[in-house]
Amino acid sequence: MVLRPQKRISNKALTVWRISGVITSVIGWSITATALFLLHIFDAPFWISIILVVLGILFPCLHIFVTPTLRWRSWRYDVREEEIELEEGIFVKTRTLVPMIRVQHVDTNQGPILRRYKLASVVVHTAATAHEIPALEETEAEELRFFISKLARTAEEDV
Incomplete structure (x- = not known):
């Protein structure tokens, strides 16, 4: 039987990592908005814009809600x-x-x-x-x- 380490990091880490996720998301949204603007100017196919918008919604949800919780649970x-x-x-x-x-x-x-x-x-x-x-x-x-x-x-x- 392999014993896991027992001590955990503070649960305040969740809040800190979520704030970091928000900051990362704002930067990502800025880059996505710029890319969408450029795609519009150069008449790129509409499906590329749809993919960028979906990713712009999906990644922040992961970085703000899912990843911090999983990361906190795994740290010992x-x-x-x-x-x-x-x-x-x-x-x-x-x-x-x-x-x-x-x-x-x-x-x-x-x-x-x-x-x-x-x-x-x-x-x-x-x-x-x-x-x-x-x-x-x-x-x-x-x-x-x-x-x-x-x-x-x-x-x-x-x-």
Whole structure:
């Protein structure tokens, strides 16, 4: 029996990701409106405009309502003495183990939308990559950053 990581990210992540979806949709609608205008000027076939309008409705619905919920449900993590385990993915599940011995440093990131909802992301850096745990409560993110850096120092001293 394979155990999944147990800790979840904040449910406020849904709101943050939905706001990001709205912003992405507004940009997409602007591009779609420009394309429709150009298609009209150059007398393009009407079916192309219909496809663009349908996509202009479908993609925002996915980005605002469906994807954030599926993404939130799939995100889990655990921090253990020897490793950090991350699980994410809607259709393709990715499970990552980051050994504490490989951790070089840990950051917290907080953009304007995350800051508004008192959330932060924890980024764990190794020599090769960076792994992010998104949308944690600010206090939890700071505690986790400190805890991981402490475990990484301990793991390094044990070698």
